[in-house]
Amino acid sequence: MSDVVDRFIKYCAVPSQSNPLTADRVPSTESQFDIAKVIADDLRELGAEDVVVTENAYVTAHWPASEGCEDLPTLGFCCHIDTAWQSYGDPVHPQIKRYEGGKLTIGTGRDGKEVFISPETNACLERMVGWDLVTADGTSLLGGDDKAGDAMVVSLLARLKDDPSLPHPRLAVSFVPDEEIGHGAALLDLDEFGATFGYTIDGGPLGEFCYETFNAAEAKVRAKGLSVHTGTAKGIMVNACEAIMKFHALVPPQERPEYTENYDGFYYLERIQGDCEEALADYIIRDHDQAKVEARKETMRKAVDFVNQTFGQEVLTIEIHDQYHNLADVVTKPEYSHLIENARAAYAKIGQEMTCIPMRGGTDGSQLSFRGFACGNLSACYYNAHGVREFVPVPELEAMVDMLQELVALYAKPQVSVE
Incomplete structure (x- = not known):
């Protein structure tokens, strides 16, 4: 196996799901320390400088500039170490499967049913005949989101160690927890990190580049009811679950994720729980336009x-908090135009056309760009993320390390912004 494939499989085999129910602490799960230690050990073995694992499971390090590039600005890379919580993620059994066309069986799911991918589920497979794919075994997600990005960055440093003649500025690398639950690298010490621009590596297919993300907010709707015996409930009972249901019926149904695409925003009911006396519903609000996010909050x-009026009392309360903002507000500024154009040029050098997409989600860069680290988002080459059908094509995984090598070379000279 190539270096990046070997590292990727090793990282995927270390479970590290985040958990929104314990998001009051960082990291939200102890297992994220496990993958943080593995990555930090790899960085130390390569000879990276200033390798640190913080008390919050942030891994940071630096790589010195090549000869003649010492005075150039530091270029930063950021990936996340947690994997999605929406599917099974422990244990993870990575494997390599050769795709020969048609249906590819990954394994057997926890329910005993066959887990497979095919051109009917992923049309992109038609161009991958004869490729090796990294998958899990059907019982869990793989974790390519974002351990593919983690492996790419570490493998890039391995290349720079093996060939000191490769040109590059000083590099700052970070591997952060809890991205999947909206933490967004909020505790990354940017002064210690030392880079004012760079890239996250947390996107989809090879060639993808994102400098537009959603603006995001979360809403918690709480219901306080009154429980009495159902036989004597008339005129007395207030059912908290019924109140939540009445509320949900007023949220525009056509503006849910399953009915939206491209620049459409949405409301999404993440989870609901409760009984007659107490109920809670967690929503997320997403839109590329912040004004539309504010309108959704008001809705x-x-x-x-309205629901409280129908009950004649305050049964429902709502708390709304912003999570992150559209990184286009920062990255499209003239002084950061090189982030887009250098990504395009680096993809071209490996024979890949760059495709800019409006991400229907966010990246760590969605917060970091507003904190002083402007960053676009590059391919991590995962497909079917957050589920048991996830896969990462080996040729794309390897090609992205080539792309990163070309990218850092482009930063081995002063940057000229497009005004």
């Missing part, structure tokens, strides 16, 4: 007011 507040 939800008005729905709460």
Whole structure:
């Protein structure tokens, strides 16, 4: 196996799901320390400088500039170490499967049913005949989101160690926890990190580049009811679950994720729980336009007011918090135009056309760009993320290390912004 494939499989085999139910601490799960230690050990073995694992499971390090590039600005890379919580993620059994066309059986799921991918589920497979794919065994997600990105960055440093003649500025690398639950690298010490621009590596197919993300907010709707015996409930009982249901019926149904695409925003009911006396519903709000996010917030507040009026008392309350903002507001500034154009040029050097997409989600860069580290988002080459059908094509995984090598070479000279 190539270096990046070997590292990727090793990282995937270390479970490290984040957990939104314990998001009051960072990291939200102890297992994220496990993968942080593995990555930090690899960095130390390669000879990276300033390798640190913080008390919050952030891994940071630096790589010195090649000869003649010492005075250039530091270029940063950021990936995340947690994997998605929406599917099974422990244990993870990575494997390599050769795709020969048609249906490819990955394994057997926890329910005993066959887990497979095919051109019917992923049309992209038609161009991958004869390729090796990294998958899990059907019982869990793989974790390519974002351990493919982790492996790419570490493998890039391995190349730079093996060939000191490869040109590059000083590099700052970070591997952060809890991206999947909206933490967004909030505790990354940017002064210690030392880079004012760079890239996250947390995107989809090879050639993808993102400098537009959603603006994001979360809403917690709480219901306080009154439980009495159902036989004597008339005129007395207030059912908290019924109140939540009335509220949900007022949230525009056509503006849910399953009915939206491209620049469409949405409301998404993440989870609901409760009984007659207490109930809770967690929503997320997404839109590329912040003004539309504010309008969605107002829609939800008005729905709460309406439900309370129907009960004649305050049964529902709502709390809304912003999570992150559209990184295009930063990355499209003239002084950062090189982030887009250098990515395009680096993809071209490996024979790949760059495709810019409006990401229907966020990256760590969605917060970091507003904190002083402007960053676009590069391919991590995962498909079917957050589920048991996830896979990462080996040729794309390896090609992205080539792309990163070309990219850092482009930063081995002063940058000229496009005004």
